[in-house]
Amino acid sequence: MKTGWIVLIVIVVLGFIGVGSIVGSYNGLVNQQEPVTAAWSQVENVYQRRADLVPNLVNTVKGYADFEKATLTAVIEARAKATSMNIDASKLTPDQIQAFQANQGGLSQALGKLMVVAEQYPNLKANEGFLNLQAQLEGTENRITVERQKYNLAAQTYNTSRRQFPTSIFASIFGFGEKPYFKAEEGAKIVPKVIF
Amino acid sequence: MKKIFLILLLFLSYSSFSQTIPKSKGYVSDYENIFTPEQNSQLTKLLLDYEKETTIEIAILTVPDFESDAADFAQKTAEKWGIGKKDINNGLLILMSKNKGVIRFQTGYGLEGYIPDGWLKHIGDSVISVSKNSYDIPILLIEKIKQRIGKEGYSQDHNKELIDKNKKAKSKEESPIEWMLTHMSWYWILIIVVLWFLLFLISPDTALWILFFALSKGESDSDSGSKGFGGGLFGGGGSTSSWK
Numbered sequence: 001m002k003t004g005w006i007v008l009i010v011i012v013v014l015g016f017i018g019v020g021s022i023v024g025s026y027n028g029l030v031n032q033q034e035p036v037t038a039a040w041s042q043v044e045n046v047y048q049r050r051a052d053l054v055p056n057l058v059n060t061v062k063g064y065a066d067f068e069k070a071t072l073t074a075v076i077e078a079r080a081k082a083t084s085m086n087i088d089a090s091k092l093t094p095d096q097i098q099a100f101q102a103n104q105g106g107l108s109q110a111l112g113k114l115m116v117v118a119e120q121y122p123n124l125k126a127n128e129g130f131l132n133l134q135a136q137l138e139g140t141e142n143r144i145t146v147e148r149q150k151y152n153l154a155a156q157t158y159n160t161s162r163r164q165f166p167t168s169i170f171a172s173i174f175g176f177g178e179k180p181y182f183k184a185e186e187g188a189k190i191v192p193k194v195i196f
Numbered sequence: 197m198k199k200i201f202l203i204l205l206l207f208l209s210y211s212s213f214s215q216t217i218p219k220s221k222g223y224v225s226d227y228e229n230i231f232t233p234e235q236n237s238q239l240t241k242l243l244l245d246y247e248k249e250t251t252i253e254i255a256i257l258t259v260p261d262f263e264s265d266a267a268d269f270a271q272k273t274a275e276k277w278g279i280g281k282k283d284i285n286n287g288l289l290i291l292m293s294k295n296k297g298v299i300r301f302q303t304g305y306g307l308e309g310y311i312p313d314g315w316l317k318h319i320g321d322s323v324i325s326v327s328k329n330s331y332d333i334p335i336l337l338i339e340k341i342k343q344r345i346g347k348e349g350y351s352q353d354h355n356k357e358l359i360d361k362n363k364k365a366k367s368k369e370e371s372p373i374e375w376m377l378t379h380m381s382w383y384w385i386l387i388i389v390v391l392w393f394l395l396f397l398i399s400p401d402t403a404l405w406i407l408f409f410a411l412s413k414g415e416s417d418s419d420s421g422s423k424g425f426g427g428g429l430f431g432g433g434g435s436t437s438s439w440k
Contacts, residue, residue, distance in 0.1 A: 006394065013390050020383045027381070042431070132314035135435050139313030142267045146432030 155179035280428020320437030
């Protein structure tokens with residue numbers, strides 16, 4: 001009689017462990033996904049912050065009548081392109097992140113060129129408003145680097161646990177995909193050279 | 197098991213990442229030896245008093261050299277040390293390197309609104325143009341920063357709740373049962389209860405002994421944060437000034 005009970009209890013326990021590991025895997029993935037989504041919105045925040053600086057910067061620079069029109073137009077166009085993308089953080093794909101990176105990279109380059117051209121205008125360089133914007137822009141670029149690193153770290157943590165057994169089995173059943181990474185941009189840190 | 201492995205992995209990758217990050221010596225970590233012992237303790241007292249008054253944590257680090265650029269080095273150091281209170285992130289790191297001729301501010305998330313990059317850059321440049329003295333610079337900088345934060349209306353009152361909550365969480369040590377109830381889902385608890393019951397049928401003594409153990413509270417370890425910092429986070433904000 002006593003052994004019968006024990007067998008029954010063991011079966012019940014095993015059943016619970018089975019259900020538990022499914023539910024646990026599912027909840028685990030949901031929990032791991034949250035930091036990735038949060039990190040992504042931080043990435044978008046800092047990029048938005050940079051985009052918000054651009055109109056001010058353009059207006060300040062515009063005041064110097066002889067400033068190259070083409071450089072300014074390039075910045076404005078690149079900004080429009082960079083802010084046009086709408087990305088759903090929970091359904092991030094490698095293609096999307098690549099397109100996002102390319103658009104933002106376009107703005108980085110246009111801004112980099114603007115700063116190089118600005119070097120040619122001593123009056124502009126002495127302008128306090130411009131100096132302030134320059135410092136803010138530099139700070140924002142640093143923030144972008146940091147938030148991208150943090151995003152990649154969160155994505156890595158999620159991807160690692162997604163690939164582990166037994167979670168790996170349920171991940172594909174419940175449709176939890178891999179999170180894509182930001183790739184280091186080649187020559188991203190190199191400021192474009194302008195020869196006069 | 198999986199979690200432990202993950203934490204271990206994270207820890208390993210983190211520690212290999214941060215080989216070159218110096219250890220914190222408290223509010224003033226003078227690795228370049230640019231302060232006299234009196235100056236060092238005076239600065240420490242200044243920053244300690246400021247923390248008591250506002251909860252804001254300002255740390256000074258001086259190093260003769262570092263790899264990578266100042267922004268990257270300061271960011272990694274500040275976040276590793278956890279300057280600023282947890283969840284409020286009201287920390288600031290002032291990195292000084294006389295040898296490299298650079299002063300870098302690294303602003304915690306929670307202070308970005310009070311001391312923006314543009315303002316820090318301006319203050320950094322203007323203080324350095326007034327004085328080149330290693331000790332005068334941080335004194336003047338801290339004075340300006342305190343003024344600005346005060347003027348911007350920083351108040352620790354709206355953070356008090358958070359700080360108290362964090363303190364309470366730290367001081368209260370849970371028993372294993374309490375931890376189980378707050379951290380585990382119902383099915384795991386059920387499994388454990390059933391397993392315990394099974395054990396009770398086989399060996400009541402052992403089962404009761406385990407129950408007693410699970411109900412008892414552990415000793416709380418008083419080590420909070422690394423070298424007294426609160427665990428604040430940084431997002432890359434700040435500015436760099438040339439000190440030459």
